[in-house]
Amino acid sequence: xxTGLYGTYGGRYVPETLIPALDELEAGWAAARRxxxxxxxxxxxxREYAGRPTPLTLSERFAPGKRIxxxxxxxxxxxxxxLNNALGQAVLAxxxxxxxxxxxxxxxxxxxxxxxxxxxxxxxxxxxxxxEDMRRQRPNVERMGLLGAEVRPVEFxxxxxxxATSEAIRDWITNVETTHYLIGSCVGPHPYPELVxxxxxxxxxxxxxxxxxxxxxxxxxxxACVGGGxxxxxxxxxxxxxxxxxxxxxxxxxxxxxxxxxxxxxxxxRSSILADEDGQILDAHSISAGLDYPGVGPExxxxxxxxxxxxxxxxxxxxLAAFRRLAETEGIIPALxxxxxxxxxxxxxxxxxxxxxSGRGDKDLDQALAHL
Amino acid sequence: xxxxxxxxxxxMAGPDTPALAEAxxxxxxxxxxxxxxxxxxxxxxxxxxxxxxRALAQGMRTAACLDCLAETRRLVDVPLVPMTxxxxxxxxxxxxxxxxxxxxxxxxxxxADLPAGERPELRRVQLVAPTSTDERLRLAAEQTDGWLYLVxxxxxxxxxxxxxxxxxxxxxxxxxxxxxxLYAGFGISTPExxxxxxxxxxxxxxxxxxxxxxxEGPDALCEYxxxxxxxxxx
Numbered sequence: 001x002x003t004g005l006y007g008t009y010g011g012r013y014v015p016e017t018l019i020p021a022l023d024e025l026e027a028g029w030a031a032a033r034r035x036x037x038x039x040x041x042x043x044x045x046x047r048e049y050a051g052r053p054t055p056l057t058l059s060e061r062f063a064p065g066k067r068i069x070x071x072x073x074x075x076x077x078x079x080x081x082x083l084n085n086a087l088g089q090a091v092l093a094x095x096x097x098x099x100x101x102x103x104x105x106x107x108x109x110x111x112x113x114x115x116x117x118x119x120x121x122x123x124x125x126x127x128x129x130x131x132e133d134m135r136r137q138r139p140n141v142e143r144m145g146l147l148g149a150e151v152r153p154v155e156f157x158x159x160x161x162x163x164a165t166s167e168a169i170r171d172w173i174t175n176v177e178t179t180h181y182l183i184g185s186c187v188g189p190h191p192y193p194e195l196v197x198x199x200x201x202x203x204x205x206x207x208x209x210x211x212x213x214x215x216x217x218x219x220x221x222x223x224a225c226v227g228g229g230x231x232x233x234x235x236x237x238x239x240x241x242x243x244x245x246x247x248x249x250x251x252x253x254x255x256x257x258x259x260x261x262x263x264x265x266x267x268x269x270r271s272s273i274l275a276d277e278d279g280q281i282l283d284a285h286s287i288s289a290g291l292d293y294p295g296v297g298p299e300x301x302x303x304x305x306x307x308x309x310x311x312x313x314x315x316x317x318x319x320l321a322a323f324r325r326l327a328e329t330e331g332i333i334p335a336l337x338x339x340x341x342x343x344x345x346x347x348x349x350x351x352x353x354x355x356x357x358s359g360r361g362d363k364d365l366d367q368a369l370a371h372l
Numbered sequence: 373x374x375x376x377x378x379x380x381x382x383x384m385a386g387p388d389t390p391a392l393a394e395a396x397x398x399x400x401x402x403x404x405x406x407x408x409x410x411x412x413x414x415x416x417x418x419x420x421x422x423x424x425x426r427a428l429a430q431g432m433r434t435a436a437c438l439d440c441l442a443e444t445r446r447l448v449d450v451p452l453v454p455m456t457x458x459x460x461x462x463x464x465x466x467x468x469x470x471x472x473x474x475x476x477x478x479x480x481x482x483x484a485d486l487p488a489g490e491r492p493e494l495r496r497v498q499l500v501a502p503t504s505t506d507e508r509l510r511l512a513a514e515q516t517d518g519w520l521y522l523v524x525x526x527x528x529x530x531x532x533x534x535x536x537x538x539x540x541x542x543x544x545x546x547x548x549x550x551x552x553x554l555y556a557g558f559g560i561s562t563p564e565x566x567x568x569x570x571x572x573x574x575x576x577x578x579x580x581x582x583x584x585x586x587x588e589g590p591d592a593l594c595e596y597x598x599x600x601x602x603x604x605x606x
Contacts, residue, residue: 013458015415016487017501017526019508156421162412169414174527176503265458265485266412278433279463281411 004190007305009298012189014169014268021176026191028096033198038091042199045087049120050077052202056210056354061329063346063353069219070357071207073231074334080359081203081231082113082184088199090117093180100124100179104168106133106161106227107290107337108140109359110184115149125149128167132159133289140363158283161293165267185228186297189268193297197233203356204238211354219354221246225341226258226311227291229300231358236309247309249300250344252319254285257296258304258311266294272301287316287367288336290359318343320371323361335359336368377604378402378519378575379566380555381582381597382455384409384423385437386430388586390444395590396582397448400601405482405577406444408437408456415484417530419580434464438476445477453497455482466494480517488512497521502538506545513550520546522556522573530580531561535568543572563603570604 003026004010012022032038046052054072062068073081093101101123105111111127118125127144131153134141144151157163165187172181181188186196211219222239224232226249239245251259257272264273266281274282274294286292303309314322322342327333334342338358345355361368381401383389385408393404409424409432416424432440437454444452454473461469461483473481481496488498488511498516500509501523513520522543524536536559546554556569557577569576578600585596 012487012490013485014487015485015501015523016499016508016512017503017523019487020503020505157411157425166412166414170417170528173415176526263462265462267414268485270458270462273459275459275463277463278435279410279459279461280428280433281459 004194006193006299006302009269009271009301010190010193011270012268013265013270014189015173017173017176018189022189022191024096028092029191029195032092032095041091042088046202050083050087051075053206056207056214058214059330062326062342066351066353067215068345068353068355069211069214070332070355071203071235073203073356073358074332074360078109078113078116079362080109080113080335081200081234082110083116084202084234085184085196085199085230086110086113086117086182089180089182089195090121090123093123093182094121096180098178098180100175101182102126102128102168102171102179103182103184104128104161104164105184106164106292107288107335108133108137108144108363109290111149111151112140112143112147114182115144115147118149119147126171127151128154128164128171130154130158130160130164133161133164136367137289137363138366160289162281162284169267185230186233186299187228187267187269187271187295193269193299196230197237197299200230200234201237203231203234204236207235207354208238215352217352218242218245220350220352221248221348222354223248223250223341223345223348224356225291225337225358226251226296226300227255227293227337228295229297231356233297233299235356236303240308248344248348249309249311250340251311251313252286252288252291252340253313253315255291255293256313257294258300259313269298271296271298272304287371288319288340290335290337291340312344314340314343320368322346323368324372332357333361335361336364377570378553378555379597379600379604380405380557380575380577382407382577382579383586384420384427384583385432385440386427389440390447391590392586392593393444394447395594396597397450399594399597401450401597402575403451403453404444404448405453405455406437406441408434408454408460410457410460413457413484415528417528417580419583420529423583434460438472441473441478442476451479452477453480453482454478455484457484458486466491470494482521488515499523500542500546502526502542506549509546509549513546513552516552519553519555519575520550521577522546522554524556524558524560524569527558529558532559535565539569540572563599566600567603567606576604
């Protein structure tokens with residue numbers, strides 16, 4: 001009966017009220033995947049609206065002596081990989097007859113992506129965001145407003161992504177008959193981890209083709225930052241079957257659910273969680289609002305246990321140094337989230353490295369400049 | 373049972389809970405649920421969420437909650453049912469938690485984010501909602517422990533202005549499927565709500581409003597529970 005497991009992780013740990021909606025979403029997703037017109041529509045939107053395929057950029061000055069390729073999701077419309085998922089789920093929501101969308105956001109990138117697709121398709125959009133995140137990601141709050149979304153501040157608890165996610169789920173429980181919950185990462189109850197992974201796997205598919213074209217071989221190592229883990233799982237999906245390709249996920253040191261967490265249940269799934277010995281969820285701490293989350297997608301927990309992916313972490317200072325270095329050496333200002341991946345890539349013992357540059361850094365300028 | 377209809381009162385675990393439970397029973401409660409607080413309670417509205425935050429700040433972790441349960445058991449004879457979230461059981465050990473709760477005097481268990489079908493080996497009171505399909509109602513009724521918890525509305529816990537329009541249909545479907553007692557909860561706060569709900573269901577569960585009254589002390593809680601009791605028996 002238990003569905004959507006990755007090893008012992010995943011599942012559906014949600015109030016009963018949501019189970020029929022999850023069944024409906026699972027069935028709708030299965031039907032959409034079998035329907036060529038769904039994939040054609042996503043491909044067309046990706047090409048004509050979002051700017052896919054995104055380029056692969058060789059960065060020669062960032063880490064001399066290595067060939068580091070950056071997958072430029074920062075050049076996607078709205079400035080981050082989040083749009084891949086938001087577009088796919090918005091098309092799916094319409095197939096399910098849902099005209100109201102709720103979402104959570106941390107850094108604001110997923111909120112902006114969701115507000116964007118809702119504007120594009122004429123859907124009502126409510127985004128929950130922690131008050132603390134609204135303070136440190138002001139530009140994205142303004143963008144969401146301009147796009148016609150209602151941003152609802154979450155004023156309790158940590159006032160960050162964890163509470164915003166809880167409030168979005170509570171809204172969904174209340175309005176489940178009219179509303180689709182457009183979750184922003186590969187977390188949550190089944191089928192969300194699988195759905196988000198599949199919608200983000202375009203990153204890995206394109207990257208694989210592009211690096212084979214550019215280098216005639218696969219990368220030695222693929223690196224991506226991991227908060228909830230959606231850009232990483234999308235990138236890794238393209239290389240999981242290539243046994244010779246090593247994969248590294250980089251968490252924020254103060255939000256390292258995989259490196260220092262324990263099995264737990266948060267927001268509908270069993271995964272590796274920052275929790276105390278009683279199962280109470282701990283606060284995460286990161287300069288990067290997008291990584292500031294005490295949970296992670298269940299598939300990452302399984303990939304850690306199997307040893308297929310290695311998970312490491314980077315500190316705030318290391319991320320800030322990489323943020324500045326990429327700007328100065330390549331003329332690219334990365335988001336603070338992928339700056340964590342950049343920070344670890346420099347010390348890898350590998351010549352050919354592929355990094356997912358999951359978003360651009362405009363939103364982080366105030367935050368980063370205050371620290372640099 | 374003090375009357376034909378069952379009155380279930382929810383209290384958050386805390387230092388005063390045993391005395392409050394005693395007051396609730398004196399007022400006419402037939403079953404007392406004891407909330408074991410969790411940091412991220414998805415099924416709960418603001419009143420119980422805040423009560424949980426306060427309880428955690430007072431150190432009401434799992435061991436302290438089990439002690440509270442045992443102390444309450446010494447004071448009252450009615451069934452006691454811990455209500456909590458999956459993360460607490462995951463950390464404590466699923467079977468170990470069920471054993472420890474039983475040893476401390478629990479009659480059953482409610483896990484708000486563990487729907488029927490997940491971990492069927494854990495005996496517990498199952499919840500069903502207006503959105504539940506007949507197939508899910510059947511599964512929950514088969515697996516439930518003693519009675520079925522009818523969530524009266526699509527939403528989180530907390531008082532509502534009036535009775536739920538979604539409940540009559542749910543009760544009607546559940547009656548066709550099962551003979552187990554149906555106790556309805558979520559949103560019920562006034563004697564008037566209680567009476568209207570009990571016309572349909574075999575019992576009612578009152579949480580958020582009881583938690584608010586409990587903050588005013590045992591006397592206020594007892595008086596409130598008695599007003600519900602009168603409404604149910606009247």
